Amino acid sequence: MSSAIIFPAQPEQILKGLGKLWTSLGEEEKHQGRPTVLRACAMTLIVATDEPDAGFAASQTISELMHEHPARGIVLAVSKDAENDLQARVLAQCWKPFGKAQQICCEQIEITARPGSWQNAAPTLAGLTAADLPVIFWCRHKGALQKDGSPGDKAALEAISKLATKLVIDTNGMVASDAIELLTKWQGEGKLVADLEWTRLTPWREPLAHLFDNPARENKFANFNYVEVEHREEKPPMQALYLAGWLSAPNKAKVAFKRASGYGSGIQRVSLRSDIEAIEFERTSPDCVTLWSSSGRERKYTFSQPSITALMTEELSVAGFDPAFTAALAQARELSA
Amino acid sequence: MSVLVQPLTEVNPLQDSLRFARRVPPCAIVIFGASGDLSKRKLLPSLYRLFYERRISQNFAVIGSSRTPMSDDQFRERMKESVSKFLEDAPFDEDIWKSFAQCLFYVPGDLSEEASYDKLRDKLDAVEKSHQTGGNVLFYLSTQPSYYAEAIKKLGAHNLQKGNGWRRVIIEKPFGHDLASARKLNEEIHQVLDESDVYRIDHYLGKETVQNILAFRFGNGIFEPLWNRRYVDNVQITAAESIGVEGRGGYYQEAGALRDMIQNHLSQVMATVAMEPPTVFDAANVRDERAKLLRAVRVVKPDDVAKYAVGGQYGPANVGGQNLLGFRQEPSVTADAQTDTYAAVTFFIDNWRWADVPFYIRTGKRMPKRVTDIAIQFHAPPLGLFSQETKGGLREARPNLLVLRIQPEEGISLRFLSKSPGSGMRVRPVSMDFNYGSSFGERTPTAYETLLVDAMAGDATLYTRQDMVDASWQIVQPILDVWGNTKFNFPNYAAGTWGPQASDEMLARQGHVWRVP
Numbered sequence: 001m002s003s004a005i006i007f008p009a010q011p012e013q014i015l016k017g018l019g020k021l022w023t024s025l026g027e028e029e030k031h032q033g034r035p036t037v038l039r040a041c042a043m044t045l046i047v048a049t050d051e052p053d054a055g056f057a058a059s060q061t062i063s064e065l066m067h068e069h070p071a072r073g074i075v076l077a078v079s080k081d082a083e084n085d086l087q088a089r090v091l092a093q094c095w096k097p098f099g100k101a102q103q104i105c106c107e108q109i110e111i112t113a114r115p116g117s118w119q120n121a122a123p124t125l126a127g128l129t130a131a132d133l134p135v136i137f138w139c140r141h142k143g144a145l146q147k148d149g150s151p152g153d154k155a156a157l158e159a160i161s162k163l164a165t166k167l168v169i170d171t172n173g174m175v176a177s178d179a180i181e182l183l184t185k186w187q188g189e190g191k192l193v194a195d196l197e198w199t200r201l202t203p204w205r206e207p208l209a210h211l212f213d214n215p216a217r218e219n220k221f222a223n224f225n226y227v228e229v230e231h232r233e234e235k236p237p238m239q240a241l242y243l244a245g246w247l248s249a250p251n252k253a254k255v256a257f258k259r260a261s262g263y264g265s266g267i268q269r270v271s272l273r274s275d276i277e278a279i280e281f282e283r284t285s286p287d288c289v290t291l292w293s294s295s296g297r298e299r300k301y302t303f304s305q306p307s308i309t310a311l312m313t314e315e316l317s318v319a320g321f322d323p324a325f326t327a328a329l330a331q332a333r334e335l336s337a
Numbered sequence: 338m339s340v341l342v343q344p345l346t347e348v349n350p351l352q353d354s355l356r357f358a359r360r361v362p363p364c365a366i367v368i369f370g371a372s373g374d375l376s377k378r379k380l381l382p383s384l385y386r387l388f389y390e391r392r393i394s395q396n397f398a399v400i401g402s403s404r405t406p407m408s409d410d411q412f413r414e415r416m417k418e419s420v421s422k423f424l425e426d427a428p429f430d431e432d433i434w435k436s437f438a439q440c441l442f443y444v445p446g447d448l449s450e451e452a453s454y455d456k457l458r459d460k461l462d463a464v465e466k467s468h469q470t471g472g473n474v475l476f477y478l479s480t481q482p483s484y485y486a487e488a489i490k491k492l493g494a495h496n497l498q499k500g501n502g503w504r505r506v507i508i509e510k511p512f513g514h515d516l517a518s519a520r521k522l523n524e525e526i527h528q529v530l531d532e533s534d535v536y537r538i539d540h541y542l543g544k545e546t547v548q549n550i551l552a553f554r555f556g557n558g559i560f561e562p563l564w565n566r567r568y569v570d571n572v573q574i575t576a577a578e579s580i581g582v583e584g585r586g587g588y589y590q591e592a593g594a595l596r597d598m599i600q601n602h603l604s605q606v607m608a609t610v611a612m613e614p615p616t617v618f619d620a621a622n623v624r625d626e627r628a629k630l631l632r633a634v635r636v637v638k639p640d641d642v643a644k645y646a647v648g649g650q651y652g653p654a655n656v657g658g659q660n661l662l663g664f665r666q667e668p669s670v671t672a673d674a675q676t677d678t679y680a681a682v683t684f685f686i687d688n689w690r691w692a693d694v695p696f697y698i699r700t701g702k703r704m705p706k707r708v709t710d711i712a713i714q715f716h717a718p719p720l721g722l723f724s725q726e727t728k729g730g731l732r733e734a735r736p737n738l739l740v741l742r743i744q745p746e747e748g749i750s751l752r753f754l755s756k757s758p759g760s761g762m763r764v765r766p767v768s769m770d771f772n773y774g775s776s777f778g779e780r781t782p783t784a785y786e787t788l789l790v791d792a793m794a795g796d797a798t799l800y801t802r803q804d805m806v807d808a809s810w811q812i813v814q815p816i817l818d819v820w821g822n823t824k825f826n827f828p829n830y831a832a833g834t835w836g837p838q839a840s841d842e843m844l845a846r847q848g849h850v851w852r853v854p
Contacts, residue, residue: 209351216471250350324353
């Protein structure tokens with residue numbers, strides 16, 4: 001269910017559109033005589049994108065995220081094909097949990113902007129955030145994240161980021177030094193930041209961490225003084241820098257990167273070495289990773305590249321300061337220098 | 338309940354509590370009765386699921402034990418069948434199973450034979466070395482209750498209650514058949530084990546929504562000030578099942594609804610709803626408060642049992658075109674069975690917070706639907722200023738109702754009056770609803786997953802303690818005694834209804850009615 005185009009994209013008009021939307025959803029309840037729609041909202045999630053699909057993929061992801069993180073979703077699609085400078089429409093993302101009679105509905109606002117106009121979107125967005133709830137800004141606008149992006153794009157990014165409680169970007173494919181510079185700048189301004197390249201590492205980090213949970217383990221983590229990360233890319237990608245930074249920081253371990261063949265993109269293997277033991281965690285098939293130690297233990301885990309929805313689901317669960325990420329970013333900065 | 342994790346002795350610099358699952362120390366789990374239904378349907382699927390989700394330590398092993406002769410490999414094969422069949426809401430992965438199966442072992446033996454315990458010790462020593470379990474052992478008694486005392490006595494005789502690490506024992510319900518047998522069992526257990534090493538499982542307390550009662554009450558500032566006799570008119574706890582005894586007629590005939598549900602699960606739920614806030618949120622303090630509450634429940638006098646407790650038994654009926662058997666027609670049930678398949682009890686809690694507020698608890702089989710919830714009915718405002726739209730044209734006496742739904746639609750709803758649109762000041766009750774499943778879309782762990790992790794982590798908050806068991810038997814024992822000497826005119830309610838009329842009359846005497854969940 002969606003509204004007609006709202007132009008100009010004034011917050012008042014958009015909110016009125018949302019009001020009408022809920023009234024029409026409530027009509028169904030009147031006919032059925034019982035609650036059929038549950039309105040849910042735990043945050044405002046703003047997604048800015050310059051992808052050529054005019055925000056379709058971002059909308060799709062938001063609709064999937066709603067199941068775990070109900071939000072007022074706002075997709076800001078920047079496209080040269082946009083009809084007007086800034087226009088909007090509102091819609092409800094509804095789903096019915098399996099076996100339940102009641103639909104859960106979240107509201108979504110789609111704003112399209114011409115490239116020269118999206119820097120004017122911030123005042124509109126400021127009027128649309130849900131009261132008293134966190135505002136998450138997920139920037140998928142690649143142009144704005146580039147070091148040599150246009151001043152207009154940079155200004156828009158800056159203005160919208162001021163509204164946000166937390167900024168999320170994906171540095172996959174970015175030049176590592178540019179990515180680190182951008183993230184460090186935001187952190188310096190006191191913003192909460194997140195990088196989906198770091199989120200992609202959770203399936204690697206968690207089994208490695210668990211290995212050292214056992215107090216009975218004789219060879220302690222403090223004895224591991226060498227970290228090696230193998231990756232597919234020509235230069236160490238952000239993922240590799242983060243993983244090496246996270247593993248090397250506690251012991252100031254020596255770090256090496258290697259280019260390797262393997263499965264898919266990104267990290268293929270990570271090795272930890274002490275004087276008496278080597279631990280290897282590597283992709284051993286397209287859908288499996290194996291963790292083994294020279295002491296003889298081995299364990300297999302399923303592996304699949306997490307979807308963007310899965311990554312955002314995890315990231316939206318981390319509401320506040322993320323000390324592990326902050327420390328890894330600081331160490332990654334040193335490693336990339 | 339991650340806040341209650343016992344800290345491991347060493348800090349792991351790689352831990353990331355924001356993103357990683359809760360840490361559980363290395364251990365071996367010994368399951369007595371490993372070829373039984375509970376192991377196959379609940380325990381092994383839960384352990385596999387925890388392994389799949391990487392929630393248990395890499396240094397972990399399961400040793401199954403029962404009388405059935407089997408090798409390790411045969412046990413693994415059997416458990417694979419069970420896990421793939423009974424795994425709830427989760428995928429079965431062949432590669433992960435292979436890793437999991439390497440942690441499964443089997444020791445055949447009879448609990449009454451000394452040699453079984455020697456073999457068990459040998460196996461525990463072996464896995465302590467091969468799997469680096471640190472000497473930690475969790476024994477799970479998934480056997481007939483009549484074996485509990487003997488198994489624990491023999492664990493003690495073979496010094497298996499001590500070792501290089503901790504030793505804990507999980508005991509399934511029922512804890513005794515009545516107050517006297519429960520006390521005797523506790524005495525026998527304490528001859529071998531310290532109370533802090535005994536984990537009496539009540540899977541109801543492991544349900545996410547029961548745990549959420551604590552979060553709801555003590556994590557919010559706005560409800561607790563209303564949580565007392567000044568604002569609450571009555572509390573109704575309902576645990577209804579639409580099914581009958583489903584082939585367990587023989588067992589159920591001996592147990593009955595009061596013993597099977599109210600003595601354990603529902604009295605613990607009542608204690609969770611009504612207890613005082615603990616000073617610290619840890620196992621000892623939370624359980625102290627639950628026990629204190631149960632001790633404050635008024636023990637009904639034998640002469641008053643008929644006034645405050647109603648037993649019922651379902652008769653045959655046609656429901657939705659299907660002919661349903663009455664309890665006495667069920668297989669393995671005698672034709673003159675006096676078993677209560679329905680029980681409703683009015684409890685009063687004699688403390689400052691709850692004096693004179695009735696807590697109505699009912700449970701039954703073959704009721705119109707499966708539902709468990711807790712309804713807190715608040716007093717009406719002192720003056721009824723507004724006329725209200727109701728079906729019968731009557732004024733809603735007490736509009737404010739808070740319902741904590743345990744299953745199946747887990748959540749919380751608050752009913753209040755709102756103005757109807759249009760001119761004039763007409764009001765109608767509306768409901769503000771929080772749906773647990775849709776607000777947190779993550780898969781909810783099963784009660785057994787939660788409780789197994791808690792036991793491994795040494796967190797006994799959701800387990801019942803000796804004094805809690807004792808207190809809950811004390812409040813139902815007079816009713817059991819009177820009912821045991823009464824010849825009931827059963828059946829007294831038809832399958833597919835909300836129970837006997839006497840139950841409605843019990844509430845009517847207090848000026849209340851059962852709500853329809």
